[in-house]
Amino acid sequence: MSHPLVDLAHKQYYFKSHINESLITGRTNANDENFKVRANDLVRNIDEYPHAFVLACLMDTGVDADVAWTIPYRVFETLGTFDIHELYKVSTEQYAKMFNGDKKWHRYPVRNAGFFYDGVHKIVDNEFMSGDASKIWSGKPSSRDVILRFMDFKGCGFKVANMTPNILYRYYGVEFSDYSFIDIAPDVHTMRVFQRLGLTPYVADQEIARIYTICKARELNPEFPGIVDGLCWEVGRYFCNPSKPKCSKCPFNGFCERRIISKADVWC
Numbered sequence: 666m667s668h669p670l671v672d673l674a675h676k677q678y679y680f681k682s683h684i685n686e687s688l689i690t691g692r693t694n695a696n697d698e699n700f701k702v703r704a705n706d707l708v709r710n711i712d713e714y715p716h717a718f719v720l721a722c723l724m725d726t727g728v729d730a731d732v733a734w735t736i737p738y739r740v741f742e743t744l745g746t747f748d749i750h751e752l753y754k755v756s757t758e759q760y761a762k763m764f765n766g767d768k769k770w771h772r773y774p775v776r777n778a779g780f781f782y783d784g785v786h787k788i789v790d791n792e793f794m795s796g797d798a799s800k801i802w803s804g805k806p807s808s809r810d811v812i813l814r815f816m817d818f819k820g821c822g823f824k825v826a827n828m829t830p831n832i833l834y835r836y837y838g839v840e841f842s843d844y845s846f847i848d849i850a851p852d853v854h855t856m857r858v859f860q861r862l863g864l865t866p867y868v869a870d871q872e873i874a875r876i877y878t879i880c881k882a883r884e885l886n887p888e889f890p891g892i893v894d895g896l897c898w899e900v901g902r903y904f905c906n907p908s909k910p911k912c913s914k915c916p917f918n919g920f921c922e923r924r925i926i927s928k929a930d931v932w933c
């Protein structure tokens with residue numbers, strides 16, 4: 666019998682489950698709604714601009730995801746193109762200047778401008794990709810190969826490398842020959858939720874907490890450990906607040922060890 670968390674994830678986070686959902690939900694530093702729509706359209710267009718997806722993923726560290734995923738569109742707006750060979754002609758200094766202008770595009774603008782530049786150059790110079798980033802996921806490869814291909818990019822660590830095939834599967838309808846190598850990508854939200862559900866122990870060391878979370882997710886659903894990732898992240902962000910969890914509205918309240926059953930709904 667599978668854990669209710671896994672059952673719920675299967676119901677809500679399946680192949681193409683998020684195909685009509687925006688990747689940019691609103692917490693950007695842009696007030697213009699149209700900007701968000703256009704930024705989403707660019708990263709959604711993996712047939713024409715597969716590198717926009719890859720480069721957005723590479724930006725997704727140290728800032729809110731919504732901020733990271735608008736960066737390809739900011740580059741497009743500045744250059745007037747997102748052709749990979751045109752991006753290739755831009756120097757690392759030019760990217761640094763763009764990222765580090767009056768309005769910073771990222772919390773670490775110079776570092777991430779470097780990741781962006783290196784990413785573009787890798788996509789063009791790499792013999793396997795030769796300018797076509799969709800080679801990373803085309804032809805139904807093993808999830809292991811996709812993760813390793815992402816980890817080969819500068820700036821891409823375990824978390825982003827595991828997050829990307831999960832997003833491709835749910836938001837883009839990209840299939841893999843297996844899903845067993847896609848791990849949960851632990852962050853503060855998913856680790857807190859795992860602990861409160863009683864799945865992992867409370868430990869002070871965040872690295873140890875990360876390992877506990879990864880191992881438990883593998884144990885819960887070895888065929889696709891990362892299937893619970895998006896659901897736990899959303900519950901952590903929208904319900905399982907560190908000090909005031911909204912347990913009465915939380916979809917996990919039927920099986921959570923630490924749920925609060927009170928009108929005040931206040932953590933104590």
Ligand code: SF4
Nearest residue numbers: 905910912915921924
């Ligand atoms: S029931 Fe409460 S403590 Fe448990 S995961 Fe949901 S919000 Fe967090």
